[in-house]
Amino acid sequence: MRLSTPLSAVLGATSVLALAATAAVATPSSNQPAAPAASQPDQQQIGAEEILPWRTKDDSVTATADEVLGSTGGMRSFGADQQQALVVVRATASGPAIETHKTKNRADAKAVITAAQADPNVLSIETAQAVNAEAINDQYYGQQWAMSTLRVEEAWKRSNGSGAVVAVLDTGVDTDHPDLAGQLMPGRTFLNGAQSAGAEDDFGHGTHVSGQIAALANNGIGIAGMAPGARILPVKALDSRGNGWDSDVASGIVWATNQGAHVVNLSLGGPNRSAAVAAAVRYAQSKNVLVVASSGNSGSAIVNYPAAENGVLAVGAMDSATQPASYSDYGPHLDVAAPGTQIYSLRMDGGVRRASGTSFASPHASAAAAMLFGATSGKVRGRNAYLILAGTADDVGAAGFDERTGFGMLDPNEALEKAACVAAGSCSLPMPNVSKNINQQVAQHVWLDLMGRPHDGAWVYRWGNAFDKGTKPSVLSGRLTASSEYRRGRIAGYYRTFLSRTGVP
Template sequence: MPSQAAPAPDGSTRVRNDQWHLRYLRTQEAQRISQGQGVVVAVPDTGVDTHPDLRNNLLAGADMIPGGNGDGRQDGNSHGTCMAGIIAAHGRGSIGALGIAPQAKILPVYDTPSNGLGEPDDLARSIEYAVRNGADVISVSAAGSPTAAMQQAISAALNADVVIVAAAGNAPRDSGVSYPASVEGVIAVGGVDTNGGHAAVSVTGPELDVVAPAVDIYCPSLNGRYRVSTGTSDATAIVAGAAALVRAKYPDLPASEVVHRLTATAVDKGPPGRDDEYGYGVIDLVAALTADVPPLPPDWATASPPPNNTPATTVAAEPAGGGSDDNSTARGLATLGVIVAAAGGYLLWRRRRDADDPPPRISR
């Protein structure tokens, strides 16, 4: 039966129903357990607009490059606003966009101009700023070069017990898992489509950890409006939101155990155990919050790998139908992946290959 609410010109009435990924991930059930309260998620990106569905959760951040208003709360591209909204939009009652963790706070850091091409060292400074200013999770939707500054920033964030999530990369532009998703200790996020299968836009590779919806993701945009986006950036923002839910539910859990929960409870897809298309499987919000997950052993960093992925105790819901692309935003936007990394690394035993040489600039 169609909704009786009058349609709003900004799309806020219909967008909640268009957010198919919320139903697929059983977000409503998960949010009865945790909504990310008390958790700060840093979003180094193109800035974050003060969208009505997001502004109550938007902290004052910082600008790493000229052109912003000084606190990260300005976006000329819409990519950063979309990512922040996927993570922590609170909506307006039953209308507007809803994020995975609607009580988490967003720390916006402007480090990429509106053309979507930034400098790796600006991203490095963003990560350092996020760590200094209390970020519990860092969500980076970018691919770039492993400069000395970037390597130092990632290492410092991991050592500071911050969860970092990074997008694996988008095909055909990327041929393999990109930096910094390819770094040990960073969760590399790929994507699935509206049917729960491998998303064509998502790269594959031995570095991949988990997957999440990455196709036709509706999210806040500029001037109070909305966009539909496709890419591993979107999947990464979802996983960053999942990390916020877990950190709120288990505030004393170290980052390595947060990551362990997310990977151990993922719903296995493809061949049994970890594979290059799905990693350990599709993120399962409810299982990550409720499953009895044994802790990592004291010598986990050097332990032998388990023969298969730990099975989830719950099963992800079937997709409720994909959101239709109304051409309101660029499906082909150079979005990439958010970073959720775990301090100290995770699953150091897994096999990796050297990443392909990344582009000299970060791209979103």
């Protein structure tokens, strides 16, 4: 099978954003009273407002441990990788000493609080809080409408994808791009059945995708990647025209999985199913790797492969008005939608460009998966990440699942909140309401494509299969298993497979 990635790039004039920071300097007026002499070395007064001594103790010193930790029962994360941390401030001769205590769980945190409160030199105890720059200074950040639509800066308070490895199977990557400095792992090329070291881009598509995921943030140039803490594992499986073969894509998926990728992004596809790619996808899934793929750009009601493969997160494109893009392929295999129109990212020559296509919707989902991995220290990945990203999507289309937007618009913040809860064991994985009609031409059997944990036998489903000439559907009921399928091998033809949840046993 020949796989092609037609690039709907819209190249236009872009403006350089000049960001300037101004500081307001207050000058006391001549009629203000003179500041009295400080009564002690660490106290001062500005205007009429008295500044308390730095040795003043916070209420947390006498509060209960539960009050310090908060009434929600959870603790805020400290940065992307230091979860469940407490900050203790202790008075010393040279000023306040700031101590960060990483804790394993709530009981451990309470022990730290009790010990700190017994020390008379402790001034305060609190849960660590994430902070971020007031303004992102990347040159074209203001043009990245997807970042504001997906509320990425808010999501960065929980995770920037640190620790995650995202394999980008594409046309390669510009390894010298300054906005990807330090973000790239050694890559590999798979073309025409041969392989070689390196993955240099000679078309531009892969550089664009890689930039969306992990371009450096707040470095004053280019754009900001959605998961700038993640690393890119580049795999070149498409040539200088954006074309390739299924065998090379399959080889690249297997190689990336064996190299430790946590997410595989496939901004590519074709109309026909490839057994080789399907086998590679299943291998990746067996290693707890999430495979994310673009739905296709023909505007048809058929999702391309490999996005249509079971367990692959199929991503369609939305425009800046949060409407399904006219070119975005749709159908019952679509899982979520994400921004894909007029997307700014990196260009091969070290610059920036903008382009449209489902190829540029998929990277947002891959970046979100990397953020889930980073926020949970790898506890949420693979199939769990798939369920969380689909199960927390913002239902922007028709109520429930719909073929234009799947389960809805990607929502990184909701996904991160759910991932934290799942990782802590405080809640179960989401189970979206399932009601899919699946139309497909088959020769021997119809596979059920559904949302649900493969190992979960708790939900009762009914499913059926009807020949298109009006044969009455056969309706079965039972428990979902990892290999549930309904086979009908006697008649080849066009079938409709339907699935709906009917209850809990």
